[in-house]
Amino acid sequence: MKDVTGVNGVALAVFVFFFVAVTVMGFLAARWRKAENENSLDEWGLGGRSFGTWVTWFLLGGDLYTAYTFVAVPAAIYAAGAAGFFAVPYTILVYPLIFTFLPRLWSVSHKHGYVTTSDFVRGRFGSKGLSLAVAVTGILATMPYIALQLVGIQAVLDVMGVGGGETTHWFVKDLPLLIAFGVLAAYTYSSGLRAPALIAFVKDTLIYIVIAVAIIYIPIKLGGFDEIFAKAGEAYAQTNPATGKPRGTLVPGEAGQWTYATLALGSALALFMYPHSITATLSSRSREVIRRNTTILPLYSLMLGLLALLGFMAIAAGIQVKNGQLAIPQLFETMFPDWFAGVAFAAIGIGALVPAAIMSIAAANLFTRNIYKDFIKPDATPAQETKVSKLVSLLVKVGALAFVLTMDKTVAINFQLLGGIWILQTFPALVGGLFTRWFHRWALLAGWAVGMVYGTVAAYGVASPTQKHFGGSSAEIPGIGEIGYIGLTAFVLNVVVTVVLTFVLKALKAPEGIDETSPSDYTADAPARTAKPDTDPQADPKVGAGAH
Amino acid sequence: MSEATQGKQPTITPLRVVIALCLFAPFVAMLWVSSYAKAEPLFAGIPFFYWYQMLWVLISTALTMIAYKLWQLDQRARKGGDAR
Numbered sequence: 001m002k003d004v005t006g007v008n009g010v011a012l013a014v015f016v017f018f019f020v021a022v023t024v025m026g027f028l029a030a031r032w033r034k035a036e037n038e039n040s041l042d043e044w045g046l047g048g049r050s051f052g053t054w055v056t057w058f059l060l061g062g063d064l065y066t067a068y069t070f071v072a073v074p075a076a077i078y079a080a081g082a083a084g085f086f087a088v089p090y091t092i093l094v095y096p097l098i099f100t101f102l103p104r105l106w107s108v109s110h111k112h113g114y115v116t117t118s119d120f121v122r123g124r125f126g127s128k129g130l131s132l133a134v135a136v137t138g139i140l141a142t143m144p145y146i147a148l149q150l151v152g153i154q155a156v157l158d159v160m161g162v163g164g165g166e167t168t169h170w171f172v173k174d175l176p177l178l179i180a181f182g183v184l185a186a187y188t189y190s191s192g193l194r195a196p197a198l199i200a201f202v203k204d205t206l207i208y209i210v211i212a213v214a215i216i217y218i219p220i221k222l223g224g225f226d227e228i229f230a231k232a233g234e235a236y237a238q239t240n241p242a243t244g245k246p247r248g249t250l251v252p253g254e255a256g257q258w259t260y261a262t263l264a265l266g267s268a269l270a271l272f273m274y275p276h277s278i279t280a281t282l283s284s285r286s287r288e289v290i291r292r293n294t295t296i297l298p299l300y301s302l303m304l305g306l307l308a309l310l311g312f313m314a315i316a317a318g319i320q321v322k323n324g325q326l327a328i329p330q331l332f333e334t335m336f337p338d339w340f341a342g343v344a345f346a347a348i349g350i351g352a353l354v355p356a357a358i359m360s361i362a363a364a365n366l367f368t369r370n371i372y373k374d375f376i377k378p379d380a381t382p383a384q385e386t387k388v389s390k391l392v393s394l395l396v397k398v399g400a401l402a403f404v405l406t407m408d409k410t411v412a413i414n415f416q417l418l419g420g421i422w423i424l425q426t427f428p429a430l431v432g433g434l435f436t437r438w439f440h441r442w443a444l445l446a447g448w449a450v451g452m453v454y455g456t457v458a459a460y461g462v463a464s465p466t467q468k469h470f471g472g473s474s475a476e477i478p479g480i481g482e483i484g485y486i487g488l489t490a491f492v493l494n495v496v497v498t499v500v501l502t503f504v505l506k507a508l509k510a511p512e513g514i515d516e517t518s519p520s521d522y523t524a525d526a527p528a529r530t531a532k533p534d535t536d537p538q539a540d541p542k543v544g545a546g547a548h
Numbered sequence: 549m550s551e552a553t554q555g556k557q558p559t560i561t562p563l564r565v566v567i568a569l570c571l572f573a574p575f576v577a578m579l580w581v582s583s584y585a586k587a588e589p590l591f592a593g594i595p596f597f598y599w600y601q602m603l604w605v606l607i608s609t610a611l612t613m614i615a616y617k618l619w620q621l622d623q624r625a626r627k628g629g630d631a632r
Contacts, residue, residue, distance in 0.1 A: 082585075088601045089578035092608045096571040099612060225593030250587060251597045257581040265579060295616050298609040305602045309594075 007161035008333065014342025015160065015349060018206070019180070022199045022350055026187030029194040039383040041115050044192035044390065045365045047283040049110070053292050055197055056284040059358075060293060061300045062200030063280045064271065067152030067352030068145075068416075070207070070307060075324040077311025081236045081248030083256055085308055086263045091301040093268035099294040102272065103287045104434045104522040110282075111521045116362075117278050117430050118370035124433045125441040126513030128374050133448050134426045135370035138275040139396075141419030142363045145274070146400040147412040149352040149359075151325065153180055154404070156345045159329035174405055180349070181356075185397045188357045189390050193283055196357040203354050206347035208303065210332075214344070215306045218313050218335050228316040235315045240465075258482035259474045266488035270424040275362035276355065286526045325409075356397070364392035414470035418459055421473070421487035425451035428498050434522065441513050443501035451494030458486045563622050570615040574608040 042049055051059060069087070076084025105120065114120045117138065122131035157176050187195045222228055229250065236248040252260050271277060284290055314331040321327050332344040368389040373380050380388070403412060429444045464471025477484040577583075578601070587595040 082597060085598065085601065088605065092574050092578055092601070092604055095612050096574050096608065096615070099571060099615060226590075227593075229593060229595060250595055252581065252585050254582075257585060261579045261581050265575075291616055291619070295609065295613045298605055298612070301605045302602065305598075305605060309598070 008159075008338055008341065010338035011333070011342035011345060012160050012162060014339055015156075015346045018202070018343070018346035018350060019183075022202050022353065023183050023187065025198050025202065026183075026191060026195040029187070029198040030191040032194050032198055039386050041365060041368065041382060041385045041389055042113070044386050045115055045361055046279065047193040047197055049283055049285065051197065051284045051289070053284075053289050053296075056280065056289050056293055057296055058200040058204055059193075059197045059280045059283065060277070060297060062196065062203050062351075062354040063276055063358045064297075064355075065207075065300050065304060065351075066145075066149060066355040067348050068148040069304070070348055070351055071152050071155050071325050071328055072148075073304065073308050074311035074314065074328045077308050078314045078319075078327040079248065079324045081232070081250055082252045083248065083260065084311065085305075086260050086267070087308060088301065088305045089260075089264040090267040090271075091304055092298070093264060094271050095294045095298055095301075097268055098272050099291065101431050101434050102281055102294070103290050105278070105430075106281060106284070106287050106290050107524045108434070108517055108521045110287075110526065111524050112517065115282065116275065116366050116369050117273070117426070118366060121429050121433060122370070122374070123516045124437070125429070125444070126515060127441040127445070130429055130441050130445050130448075131370050131374065133445055134429060135366045137422050137426050137448075137452070138273075138366050139363045141423040142275055142359050143396065143400060144403070144412050144415035144419050145276075146356050146359045146363075146396065147403045148416050149356040150177060150181070150400060150404040151409055151412060152352040153177060153349050155323075155325045156329050156348050159326060159333050160345060177405075178401070180353070181397060181401050184353050184357060185360075185394050188360060188393055188397075192390075193279065193358065193361055196354045196361075197283070199350065199357075200354050203347065203350040206343060207351060210344045210347045211303050211306050213340070214310060214313075214332070214335075218310070218317070218331070221335060222313060222316050228312050231316040232312040255483065258477075258480075258484050262477075262484035262488045263474065266424060266485040266491065267420065269427055269491065270420055270487060273423045273426050273430060275366055276359040279358055279362040279365065288525075356400075360393040360396045360400075361389075363396045364389040367392045410467065414467075417470060417473050418456060421455035421459060421490060422452055424487045424491050425455065425494050427491060428495055432498075437515055438502065439498055440502040440505040440510065442510060443498045443505055446501050447494040447496075447498030450497045451490040454493050455486055455490035458490070462486075561622070563618055567615045567618050567622070570611040570618070573611055574604065577604055577607075 073084060073087045076087075078084075105117075108114070108124075109120060112119075112123055114123065116135065118131040118135040121134050122128060125131075154177060162176050219225055219228060233250050236250060237246050239245065240247045249256070272281070281290060284293075310328055310331060313335075314327040317331055317334060319327055319330050319334065321330055329345065329348065332341045336344060368385050372388050373385060377384070425448050428439065428447055432439050432444070458475050459473065460469050462471045462473070462475055463469065473486055474483050475486050475489075476482070477489050584597055584600045586597065589596055591599040
């Protein structure tokens with residue numbers, strides 16, 4: 001094994017090369033499919049709502065499968081085995097689920113010019129309060145997620161030896177990260193959603209190459225999968241001194257199965273509640289693009305599954321790291337020739353930039369549309385909205401950076417865990433609202449509040465060997481007695497409260513609020529559609545000019 | 549309201565039931581963890597637990613694709629009478 005603190009020059013050079021390349025792309029992206037009116041949130045924040053099937057595929061893939069995912073999923077396998085593999089059923093369940101509701105959200109948003117989920121909730125339920133709740137939840141859940149992208153970059157920088165040692169001055173130590181984020185902030189500011197959309201091509205191409213090579217090359221070097229799983233099995237059987245129990249299992253035992261299933265289901269329900277998922281969705285050109293994407297996005301799940309197997313390979317290769325996040329970068333460094341390790345690190349690093357850009361845009365849009373415009377300056381013009389959004393996208397990133405630099409990494413991870421629980425609580429208002437107007441707005445707000453409070457308190461109470469609070473995301477499900485995902489329990493409570501209160505409020509004839517949508521809005525397609533969905537005459541000139 | 553004014557078509561059709569089944573099947577398969585929480589049989593050295601779920605990525609993709617095609621069929625049938 002190479003010395004962890006030494007700088008890997010070749011890998012670093014390759015990494016820097018790719019980084020510079022995507023930076024140039026990021027700035028040039030502003031000219032890609034350029035629109036006449038740049039000063040609208042539709043342009044900066046949604047790429048002109050013009051993306052076709054493949055751009056949307058790369059954008060969504062680049063957005064959902066983040067650098068943190070690449071580092072954290074195999075890290076979880078490395079640490080505890082089977083339990084970490086829940087990410088695979090989770091991403092399997094996402095697509096049939098979004099197949100049912102995402103086209104409806106696209107249609108109604110297109111029809112009414114909604115930029116965020118909160119826009120829809122406000123329009124559907126005529127409630128600024130509920131819309132604010134959804135917006136605040138979205139921003140709170142996104143911030144730590146952006147912070148974790150930084151953690152992903154840090155892991156790569158550490159392994160390349162430019163993360164600095166304990167004794168390095170903090171500024172020198174964090175300088176590479178500061179540069180990376182400064183650059184990211186600058187091109188997001190200037191190019192908006194077009195920047196991550198273009199960079200996503202590079203990111204995913206690199207990721208697919210790295211995974212394809214890793215999944216063939218590393219097992220050959222390690223003596224095949226038999227050998228890998230045999231060694232991993234031995235490692236999991238050893239007792240962890242901190243807990244007095246085995247480190248993990250190759251196959252989940254009876255007790256772990258509820259946790260496994262509820263985590264998969266809860267996470268699947270939550271994924272498309274995240275603002276950044278919706279931003280990428282709404283940027284697509286038509287309803288068909290969304291549906292078609294649900295059939296091609298699972299390719300990423302396959303990749304995720306293969307990636308998860310790298311966790312076993314890290315064990316079999318004898319990688320020993322205290323910080324599990326470093327297991328995979330370290331595996332690449334150990335197994336690959338230097339230049340290819342550089343490619344792999346670039347894939348992870350760029351993999352952090354794409355989602356971080358989209359997330360900051362999504363959070364900024366929420367702030368602008370649902371806090372600034374609704375509560376501070378109702379008569380804001382589109383140009384003012386765009387200006388505020390651009391500035392907020394910077395603020396959000398600076399905030400995330402400050403978070404990572406000043407606080408312990410576990411704080412970001414704890415908040416991300418909470419964020420997942422929180423964001424799931426917006427499901428009844430959003431998805432419920434897409435199908436029915438039966439729920440009462442105040443009942444939805446009460447259900448949301450109950451879910452948020454229960455989820456936060458329950459997560460606070462989870463202890464782990466290393467942490468007194470927020471030690472994990474599962475706890476005993478009241479009434480069932482099994483250990484399950486807190487977010488899902490909170491979600492069930494949320495739905496129960498919402499349904500019961502809706503009956504009560506309807507009986508009391510509480511004001512329902514005005515619904516500005518009509519049933520046909522939910523199935524409407526892009527305007528001026530001809531026989532073929534791909535030949536939208538309005539979008540065509542732009543597409544033709546931008547395709548080259 | 550175009551669907552309602554067309555009148556004749558019911559909301560639930562055999563085609564739509566098939567679509568629903570295609571979309572629902574992955575949930576049954578994946579949430580029923582005890583059906584696949586075992587190590588044997590191995591495939592290329594990989595325990596059943598892992599390759600079975602990876603296989604389901606492919607199966608669910610195929611099912612979603614079928615649902616998508618059937619949905620297009622359903623929509624075309626419904627819009628059949630409409631002016632284009």
